[in-house]
Amino acid sequence: MTAATRPASLSFPALGTTASLLVADPDGMDAARQVLEAELSAVDAACSRFRRDSELSRANAAAGAPRHVSALFAEALDVALLAAEVTDGVVDPTVGTAVNALGYDVTFAALRPQDVGPVRLAGAT
Secondary structure, eight states, X not given: OOGGGSOEEEEEEETTEEEEEEESSGGGHHHHHHHHHHHHXXXXXXXXXXXXXXXXXXXXXXXXXXXXXXXXXHXXXXXXXXXXXXXXXXXXXTOHHHHHHTTOOSOGGGOOGGGOOOOOOTTOO
């Protein structure tokens, strides 16, 4: 196998975790990364709970009122609800209020070391 036919990979921070990309042809890496970054950007715009302009934030603000959403957001919601179903609730996309009450209301990247402390239990005084 020559260097030109070896797979190539890269990883970079995305959506609070790490995105990894593997391509069979290294010559396609730049184009593949552009596609991946565009998709991740679209997911962030639709589904981020840390962006006031995301579809998720707007849907939450609508408090149950009917709302038009994009196909991407509808698909993400379907996948999240399926994950809740197949894991018997271990994965639960409806815990936003509880997670916020625990103090997870900003991205990890936005945390300053002095802001990190013990976890508060919801409902505890």
